[in-house]
Ligand SMILES: Cc1cc2nc3c(=O)[nH]c(=O)nc-3n(C[C@H](O)[C@H](O)[C@H](O)COP(=O)(O)O)c2cc1C
C-alpha cells in the first residue's frame with residue numbers, strides 16, 4: 001500500500017513508479033476529506049508514504065493524516081520525500097508523527113524533482129526540468145531495490161524539526177492569493193485544491209480558509225495563469241509534472 005500527497009504531480013509520479021502490481025495507491029487528501037484514517041494491510045505487507053517536502057517539513061494534510069492514522073499489520077514502512085533541493089530533512093519529523101501512532105518508520109528516501117515553489121523562486125528552466133525528470137527513473141530504481149529488500153536505516157530526527165514545522169505554519173496562509181481578470185471561471189482551482197480552501201463564488205475563486213497546504217496546485221495548474229500570490233509570481237513561469245497534463 002502506498003499513501004501519497006501531491007500538489008503538482010511530482011509525488012504522484014514518484015508513487016506510481018514505486019507501485020507494484022496489485023498494490024493499492026491511496027490519496028491522503030481524499031482519505032482526509034472522507035475522514036478515513038483506518039487502514040489494514042495483510043500481515044507483514046510494505047507500506048509507503050510519498051509526499052513533498054515543505055519548508056524542511058511536512059504539509060498540513062500529511063501531518064493531519066499521520067496524526068490520525070490507524071494502520072494495522074504493516075511489516076515494513078518507508079517514506080519517499082520528493083523535493084526541489086539537493087536533500088530532504090523532513091522525514092525525521094514525519095517519523096515522530098508516526099511513532100505517536102505506534103507506527104515505525106524503517107527507512108526514508110528522497111527524490112529530487114523540479115521545484116514547484118513558485119511563490120518563493122522561479123521554477124527550473126525547460127532544460128533543467130527535462131534533466132531532472134529524466135533522472136527520476138534512475139533515482140526511483142535505486143529506492144525500489146532498497147524497498148524490495150526491506151533495507152532499514154536510521155531516520156535521523158533533528159532539534160530543528162519542530163521549528164521547521166512552525167516556519168511552514170507561518171507561511172501557509174491564504175491571504176496573499178489573488179485572481180487576475182483573465183480567469184475563465186473553469187473551477188479547476190476549487191477542484192484541485194487538496195485543502196478545500198477554495199470556493200467558487202460568482203464565477204471566481206475565493207479562499208475560504210485562513211490556512212491551506214500551500215501546495216501551489218491552484219497557482220501552477222490554473223489553465224490561464226490567473227492565480228497569483230503576492231507580487232512575486234506575476235512574472236514567473238508555472239510548473240506541473242507531465243503526469244497531470
Ligand atoms: C510551500 C513549499 C515549500 C517547499 N519547501 C521545500 C523545501 O524546504 N525543500 C525542498 O527541497 N523543496 C521544497 N519545495 C519543493 C517541493 O517539495 C517539490 O517541488 C515537490 O516535488 C513538489 O511535489 P508535488 O508536485 O507532488 O506537489 C517546496 C514547495 C512548496 C510548494
Ligand code: SF4
Nearest residue numbers: 183184186187189222
Ligand atoms: S483555475 Fe484559473 S481560470 Fe479556472 S476558475 Fe480558477 S482561477 Fe479561474
Ligand code: SF4
Nearest residue numbers: 193212213215216218
Ligand atoms: S489554496 Fe492553492 S496552494 Fe492552498 S492548498 Fe489549495 S490548491 Fe494548494
